[in-house]
Amino acid sequence: MPRLILLRHGQSQWNLENRFTGWVDVDLTAEGEAQARRGGELIAQSGFTPDVMFTSVLKRAKRTGALALDSAGLKGVPVVEDWRLNERHYGGLTGLDKAETAAKHGEDQVKIWRRSYDIPPPPLAPGGEYDFAGDPRYAGQTIPDTESLKTTLDRVLPYWNEAIAPRLQAGDDILIAAHGNSLRAIVKHLFAVPDDQIVGVEIPTGNPLEIDLDGTLTPVSARYLDEARATELPPLPKA
Numbered sequence: 001m002p003r004l005i006l007l008r009h010g011q012s013q014w015n016l017e018n019r020f021t022g023w024v025d026v027d028l029t030a031e032g033e034a035q036a037r038r039g040g041e042l043i044a045q046s047g048f049t050p051d052v053m054f055t056s057v058l059k060r061a062k063r064t065g066a067l068a069l070d071s072a073g074l075k076g077v078p079v080v081e082d083w084r085l086n087e088r089h090y091g092g093l094t095g096l097d098k099a100e101t102a103a104k105h106g107e108d109q110v111k112i113w114r115r116s117y118d119i120p121p122p123p124l125a126p127g128g129e130y131d132f133a134g135d136p137r138y139a140g141q142t143i144p145d146t147e148s149l150k151t152t153l154d155r156v157l158p159y160w161n162e163a164i165a166p167r168l169q170a171g172d173d174i175l176i177a178a179h180g181n182s183l184r185a186i187v188k189h190l191f192a193v194p195d196d197q198i199v200g201v202e203i204p205t206g207n208p209l210e211i212d213l214d215g216t217l218t219p220v221s222a223r224y225l226d227e228a229r230a231t232e233l234p235p236l237p238k239a
């Protein structure tokens with residue numbers, strides 16, 4: 001039975017500062033590093049030994065995965081990076097303070113931008129500080145200027161289908177170190193969460209989510225390894 005662990009990166013500097021982050025490459029805080037190491041200890045205690053780790057091209061996810069593997073004693077695990085596991089692109093909200101934005105546009109509007117399924121924030125204006133068009137990590141790719149969770153899923157899912165699912169089906173155990181919304185997209189897909197209910201899924205930082213899958217990659221069990229920091233999981237899909 002293939003096993004999957006989803007690991008959201010530890011606290012980042014902009015999680016701490018309460019700023020819309022998206023694709024900005026902010027680093028972990030010391031607390032975030034500690035969460036990543038603790039996640040690795042829990043992975044080791046669970047006996048999980050991934051055959052491969054997938055991660056995004058953003059350092060908060062890459063470093064979380066590397067710190068977790070290191071503290072789990074699994075440093076040699078091969079790592080595959082791809083931008084399609086990036087956080088959702090926060091468009092024109094990128095870099096703004098979440099509380100100031102709520103004071104300006106209202107809590108309800110900010111909630112829609114943050115948690116509606118298919119309403120994206122306003123697009124990022126080209127040429128500014130957070131325009132990623134010239135970033136070599138995205139060379140040759142058509143990249144978004146904003147994303148909803150739906151459009152995030154639209155780019156995560158092809159990557160899941162082409163790169164991750166075949167490895168699970170071949171029997172590999174897999175660790176994915178990524179972001180709140182790219183992982184939420186994977187959870188939505190695996191658990192067949194309805195569009196209006198995915199808002200209730202909030203994956204804690206640095207808390208490994210272990211999912212056992214059957215041969216059709218349907219979850220048969222799921223649990224957070226740090227039970228004290230667990231949040232509610234969607235119901236298992238009917239077999």
Ligand SMILES: O=C(O)[C@@H](CO)OP(=O)(O)O
Pocket residue numbers: 015019020021022023087088090114180181
């Ligand atoms: O700022 C972000 O990129 C994300 C994740 O931290 O925020 P949100 O909680 O709004 O999805």
